[in-house]
Amino acid sequence: MNTRQQHLLKKLMGEDQPITGSELAKYIQVTSRTVRNDLKEIDHLLKNQDAGASIESIRGQGYQLEVIDESQFKGFIKIMLESEESVPVEPEDRVHYLAKRFLLTSNYLKIDDLADELFVSRSTLQNDLKDVKVILKKYNLQLCKRPNYGLVLSGNEKQIRYAISELLFNRTTITSPESNQEDWLLPVDQMEVIKSIVLNQLKAVELNLSDIALNNLVVHIAIACRRIESGQYVQLMRADEDDIKSKREYKVAQSIIKEIENALSIQFPVVEISYVAMHLLGTKLFLNEENKELKQHLDDSILATVDKMVKRVESQMKLGITEDKELYAGIAIHLKPAIHRYKHQMTIRNPMIEAIKVNYPVAFEAGVTASKVVEEDYGIEVDEHEIGYIALHFGAAIERTKLQTKPKRCLIVCTTGLGSSQLLLYKMKAKFGNQLTIVGTTELHNLSNYNKETIDFIVSTVPLPDSIDIPHVVISTLLGDSEIDDIQDMIDYNYSSIVDQYLIDDLIYLNLSFQKPSEVITFLGEELINKGYTEHGLIESVMAREKAASTSYGNLVAIPHPLEAKSDKTFWTVATLKEPIDWCGNPVQFICLLHVADENSQSLEPMYNTLIRFMDNRKLIDELLQTNDKKEVKELLKRM
Structure with missing residues (x-):
């Protein structure tokens, strides 16, 4: 029983009532046909194994697990959980297995032998090999064929090692004693010896690495050990090797390699010292807390790039971060080894992406x-794993701004005289304390005398003209409980008002039929351009953003958006699809095309928090996918 089938059986075990095929398909995010086939296989297995249970198909209701003998069924589950499926079943797992086989051997492998090994036909294996070749091509590697011998991996040894590392880190995050993911590299005890040696040597010279960077280095050394045993050696350009030898990290690498040679009885060629030093140079080194030595350790060009990075983000997103010295230091320290990694085509996986x-x-x-900015200054293409690490520094800066957030600024508009306005002012001060700064009280006709940039919202005892675009709430002078809640909503920026503010009925599209993300983006982009909401160039900008990193976030949701603003307004365009489509590896059926204006007088944090709240709510997403009514879409979103 494969992993998907185990999930299906688990789902049926937890249900008291029949569950439809379409619900099961959504649960494991496959087609109804795949579910039907899987359920037939599970039922066949249950009967053959005498498991004391069967899967019943109830007409008009769905599928239900019927357990006839509890003890027999529990015995079957116990055996199923204890047995490990050593032969991969799913195409993705077979491709991973095949890539690993070619990367870890220097010998020829025959197609027929591999097909027998995986219990698949020759034609199935040849289809899997097409995907393997695509993966290997990313690292400038290829499979070479020789008659009567089979296939063998061909390419630069350094690239082979990075491919191994990338493949490994795609499946795991941090090495731990409990993890057996590295067993196919070296035995666990040898992995622990390498890790211990690296830690001790780094401590001796006061070089600090993050846990992820440490394990990245340990794995790369293990890869070197494995391939040295096969007589495969890394090659560096002479200039690169000379440059690395002049660095402090080279001496550290010498000490690490010497101790590993003694511990594991293995002989490293001299070039391997440069290889390990390269990884030390390509990991993040932390300076002292005050970052006093920052400018001494970093080139002026890096500091200039960091300055441009922060200023461009501030220009487009208005986060209030340009005075944050910790942000500048953090990105600068990260950027130096990051650029080194890209220079030497070294991969890094971000397990938190x-x-x-x-x-x-x-x-x-x-x-x-x-x-x-990094791409422009250094002529390199930054992938989403590196973007994720850069994002962490901006995230920390955003959190620091929250610590310094000032109270909301409120103006009171009251038409019934000074006494009433003063009464309202003191009531509000007593109720909301330091949550609010009341900038003053005024009559309606004097409202234009106030600079709207100095006001976050208005509390008024009379309705305000439509020309007033400052957020406002209308209350009575007596300030009842419901009106207090309305003001609190203004302070907290409630979700209902966000949906009303950013989602227009005219930009809701339901039950569309498309097969590719590019088709969805093109349709929505053309609608926005034709209706006058944005300028031309929107579609190209959204496509460019997708190329930088996918905007599919799981849970059937994608939030595509342009790299540059194409309108002076911030708004959402919402679409649902009849069937899920593949969006960079994730199934997607709900799309919210987000457009953020260049200039925003208000913080976008509440809006993004609303979108996060929505993406996490699978029940709400399912309800939205069922409706054909635009008004119901807005009401459902407001109910979050």
Whole structure:
């Protein structure tokens, strides 16, 4: 039973009532046809294994697990959980397995032998090899064929090692004693010896690495050990090797390699010292807390790039971060080894990337914007894993601004005289304390005398003209409980008002039929341009943003958006699809095309928080996908 089928059986075990095929398909995010086939296989297995259970198909209701003998069924589950499936079943797992086989051997592998090994036909294996070749091509590697011998991996040894590392880190994050992910590199005890040696040597010279950077280095050394045993050696350009030898990290690498040679009885060629030193140079080194030595350790060009990065983000997103010295220091320290990694085509995997994209979208967008400066200044292409690390620094800066957030500034408009306005003023001061700064009280006809840039919202005892674009709430002078809640909503910026502010009925499209993300983006972009909401160039800008990093965040949701503003307004365009489509590896059926204006008088943090709240609510997403009514879409979103 493969992993997907186990999830299906688990779902059926937890249900008291029949569940439809379409619900199960949504649960594991596959087609209804795949669910039907899987359920047939599970039922066949249950009967063959005499598991004391079967899967019943109930007409008009769905599928239900019927357990006839509890003890037999529990025995079956126990055996299923204890047995490990050593042969990969799913195409993705087979491709991963095949890539690993070619990367870790210097010998020829025959197609028929591999097909027998995986219990698949020759034609199935040849289809899997097409995907393997695509993966290997990313690292400038290829499979070479020789008649009567089979296939063998061909390419630069350094690139082979980085491919191994990338493949490994795609499946795991940090090495731990409990993890067996590295067993196919070296035995666990040898991995622990390498890790201990690296830690001791780094401590001796007061070089600090993050946990992820440390494990990255340990794995790369293990890869070197494995391939040295096969007689495969890394090659560096003479200029690169001479440059690395002059660095402090080279001496540290010498000490690490010497101790590993003694511990593991292995002989490293001299060039391997440069290889390890390269990784020390390519990991993040922390300076003292005050960063007093920052300018001594960093080139002026890096500091200039960081300055441009922060200023461009501030120009586009108005985050209030230009005075944050910690932000400048953090990015500068990160950028130096990052540029070194790119110079030597060294990969780095960010195990937090999906969490960063979903939970810190504002910071991630700042990372995307800032990465464009790095690309312009150094002529390199920054991938989303590196963007994620840059985003963490902006996220920390955003959190620091919250610590310094000033109270909301409120203006009271009252038409019934000085006594009433003063009464209202003191009531509000007593109720909201330091949550509010009341900038004054005024009559309606004097409202124009106030600079709207100095006011966050207005509390008024009379309705205000439509020409007033400052957020406002109308209350009575007596200030009842419901009106207190209305004011609190203004302070907290409630979700209902955000939906009304950013989502227009005219920009809701339901049950569309498209097959590709580019088709969805093109349709929505043309609608916005034709209706006059944005300028031309929107579609190209959204496509460019997708190229930088996918905007599919899981849970069937994608939030595409342009790199540059194409309108002076911030708004959402919402669309649902009849069927999910593949969006860079994630199934997507709900799309919110987000447009953020160049100039925003208000913070976008509440809006992004609303989108996060929405993305995490699978029940709400399912309800939205079922409706054909635009008004219901808005009402459902307001109910979050």
